[in-house]
Amino acid sequence: MFKRDVIPSIDPSLGRGPDPERGESEGTGKGRGGRTFSDNGRSPWGRRLKQKIVAFYEFLGEWMYRIVWVLSYPVLRLFFRLEVRHPERIPREGPIILAANHHSHLDPWILQIAFPRRITYMVSFAFYKGMGWWFYRMHKAIPLKEKGLNKEAFVRGLEVLKESGVIAIFPEGWDNGRVEAWHGNPGVAMLSSRSHIPVLPAKISGAKEALPKGALFPRFVKITVTYGEPIPFNGAGKPNKEALRRMTDLIMERIKGLS
Structure with missing residues (x-):
């Protein structure tokens, strides 16, 4: 299902290990005579320490995810009367790209509990x-720069999908303010077209009223998460800017039309 050559097609050098036949040593990848340090100057000991720290964060993140889910589900059901519509449309296995509207700080929490x-x-x-910051790092969230290219984030997203994971993106970003304009960023369409993984639209209703931007305390209103049919972009190939805009508009229209 996943196109295996997606990541190499972006940059053949990404993730490539040292090649002894080319005289590359571990940590440089630049030929003979290189230092025993990585490109950023970190020693082998430093790299091992970083790996242990990352593994520890992942361990804590896995347990935190389980604890938060167990504690949050009854809270959402009891106080916010959480309702999940069309859960049968959610793929139970395999990679999927989840795209949802975003108008409240509660959205990531709600979406995870409803998924x-x-x-x-x-x-x-x-x-x-x-x-x-610790919460997002423990949960292996992929950071996106506000300006410029997000090549590294894009590659990391592809790697998650290659491992049959679930990537969630809020195409509207966080600058939509108080007006629900339903305009999306083309990043989700690009990720889908390059990975050949369908987009699962999801609409979160009630979160904006429960905790609007600027509010400190939530109001206990009903929250609903509605899932749509997956949108495949298998035939998109390498779409141009105009095609990506059309794909993005389609995704946002599907999200807006869910009820």
Whole structure:
């Protein structure tokens, strides 16, 4: 289902290990005579320490995910009367790209509780700078730069999909303000077209009223998450800018039309 040559097609050097036949040593990949340090100057000991730290965060993240889910589900059901519509449309296995509207800080929490599989979010890098940086790192969220290319984030998203994971993106971003304009960023369409993985639209209703931007305390209103039929873009190939815009508009129209 997943096109195996997607990542190499972006940059053949990404993820490539040292090649002894080319005289490359581990840590440089630049030929003979290189230092025993990586490209960013980290020693082998430093790399091992970083790997242990990353593994520890992943371990904590897995347990935190389970604990948060167990505690959050009854809260959402009891106080917010959470309703999940059309759960039968959710693929129980295999890679999927989840696209949802975004008008409240509660959205990532609600979407994860309303989804039966663990989600890897692609979020603004600004969230990594705030008080909740540890939460996003433990949950292996992929940071997105506000400006410029997000090549590294794009490749990481493809890697998650290649491992049959779930990627969630809020195409509207976080700058939509108080007006529901339903305009999306083409990143989700690009990820789908390059990976050949369908997009599952989801509409979160009630979160904006429960905790609008600027509010400190939530209001206990009904929250509904509605899933649509997966949207395949298998024949998109390498779409141009105009085609990506049409694909993005289709995704946003499907999300808006869910009820």
